[in-house]
Amino acid sequence: MIELLDVSKDYGTTHALRGVSITIPRGQVTVLIGPSGCGKTTFLRVINRLVTPTAGKVLIDGQDNTGIKSEDLRRGIGYAIQGVGLFPHWTVAGNIATVPKLIGWQRERIEKRVRELLELVGLSPKDYANRYPAELSGGQAQRVGVARALAADPPILLMDEPFGAVDPLTRIRLQNEFMRIQSRLKKTVIFVTHDLEEAIRLADRIAIMAAGEIVQYDTPENILSKPANKYVHDFVGTDRALKRLSRFKVADFVKQTSAIRLSDIDKITAQANRFSWIIGDRGEFKGWLDETMLGAGNPSDAVVIPQDDFALPRDASLRQALSIMLGQGVRALPVVDESGIFLGEVTLADVEKATTDSKAA
Numbered sequence: 001m002i003e004l005l006d007v008s009k010d011y012g013t014t015h016a017l018r019g020v021s022i023t024i025p026r027g028q029v030t031v032l033i034g035p036s037g038c039g040k041t042t043f044l045r046v047i048n049r050l051v052t053p054t055a056g057k058v059l060i061d062g063q064d065n066t067g068i069k070s071e072d073l074r075r076g077i078g079y080a081i082q083g084v085g086l087f088p089h090w091t092v093a094g095n096i097a098t099v100p101k102l103i104g105w106q107r108e109r110i111e112k113r114v115r116e117l118l119e120l121v122g123l124s125p126k127d128y129a130n131r132y133p134a135e136l137s138g139g140q141a142q143r144v145g146v147a148r149a150l151a152a153d154p155p156i157l158l159m160d161e162p163f164g165a166v167d168p169l170t171r172i173r174l175q176n177e178f179m180r181i182q183s184r185l186k187k188t189v190i191f192v193t194h195d196l197e198e199a200i201r202l203a204d205r206i207a208i209m210a211a212g213e214i215v216q217y218d219t220p221e222n223i224l225s226k227p228a229n230k231y232v233h234d235f236v237g238t239d240r241a242l243k244r245l246s247r248f249k250v251a252d253f254v255k256q257t258s259a260i261r262l263s264d265i266d267k268i269t270a271q272a273n274r275f276s277w278i279i280g281d282r283g284e285f286k287g288w289l290d291e292t293m294l295g296a297g298n299p300s301d302a303v304v305i306p307q308d309d310f311a312l313p314r315d316a317s318l319r320q321a322l323s324i325m326l327g328q329g330v331r332a333l334p335v336v337d338e339s340g341i342f343l344g345e346v347t348l349a350d351v352e353k354a355t356t357d358s359k360a361a
């Protein structure tokens with residue numbers, strides 16, 4: 001548990017934090033969100049003591065953080081920052097090993113940990129351990145940043161816009177991976193973002209900040225349905241029913257649907273008004289085929305759409321499903337597991353129903 005007790009931080013006449021008091025529960029994800037300059041980074045940095053408050057106290061599990069040795073702070077609090085902050089002249093392995101080295105781990109233990117973490121964040125140690133940051137894509141670099149923050153297995157993780165600098169699709173993947181990792185590791189996470197949907201998706205609790213103060217600290221559901229004041233109301237915006245869709249997982253809406261094996265395609269006969277999902281021999285999603293294609297008398301030309309553009313991972317949100325449906329102009333999307341195996345479909349009608357139900361809630 002982390003407690004800020006009446007914490008203020010002034011830089012000259014700038015009040016970066018103004019008497020912030022908050023209790024952050026253990027093992028949950030707390031998201032800080034608010035406009036640029038409202039004090040989010042300062043909030044994180046008073047916790048790991050990179051910033052000394054002008055007034056007030058920070059307690060970590062009841063202990064004043066000014067009384068904790070810096071070595072214990074480094075070990076106990078992982079920090080993943082905006083724009084990654086990897087050391088350019090160190091390899092990926094060297095970067096991940098930063099804190100374990102500082103706190104004196106043996107070489108073998110460090111190497112084992114680096115391998116474990118690379119696997120955890122979905123990068124093969126063989127291919128990535130010896131690369132330099134310049135040889136990574138934005139998304140890969142962000143993953144290394146997260147691995148580095150987790151290196152010494154800290155119970156607390158501070159993440160300052162860790163997925164800020166990547167394209168939207170990579171961001172969705174990183175969010176999904178983060179949720180998967182967090183459901184396993186159950187860290188106490190404080191996560192800063194500018195993106196309300198990211199907040200709604202990832203947070204157990206959201207703290208909305210303005211000008212150095214916390215204006216509402218609540219569950220995503222309550223932030224959406226019971227904004228504390230006009231500021232939060234305006235911040236959340238008008239399309240709240242849509243934003244709420246970020247909380248629903250595709251996995252909870254997927255319907256089992258029949259699919260046709262690519263090898264059986266020449267046996268298909270046209271079904272009126274219906275297209276068919278096409279899968280490979282292992283059950284992996286391949287694409288779709290509709291009656292117009294059959295009508296053209298060329299069944300072996302199934303329209304195989306690359307999975308990355310089309311199939312939804314089962315841990316995607318309904319909001320993401322809706323964006324893709326609108327973007328692609330389709331009423332149903334295939335859903336796949338981590339290995340690309342076809343699980344069924346989610347339809348526009350499911351999304352509509354979830355929107356209506358959650359409006360009523």
Ligand SMILES: Nc1ncnc2c1ncn2[C@@H]1O[C@H](COP(=O)(O)OP(=O)(O)OP(=O)(O)O)[C@@H](O)[C@H]1O
Nearest residue numbers: 011014015016034035036037038039040041042043
């Ligand atoms: N070292 C510093 N010296 C002077 N002013 C600072 C310093 N660090 C932060 N500030 C000021 O304190 C305020 C809060 O900054 P902070 O970085 O915490 O905001 P933020 O919400 O994280 O912003 P952003 O979303 O843009 O990263 C800002 O007005 C900023 O200019």
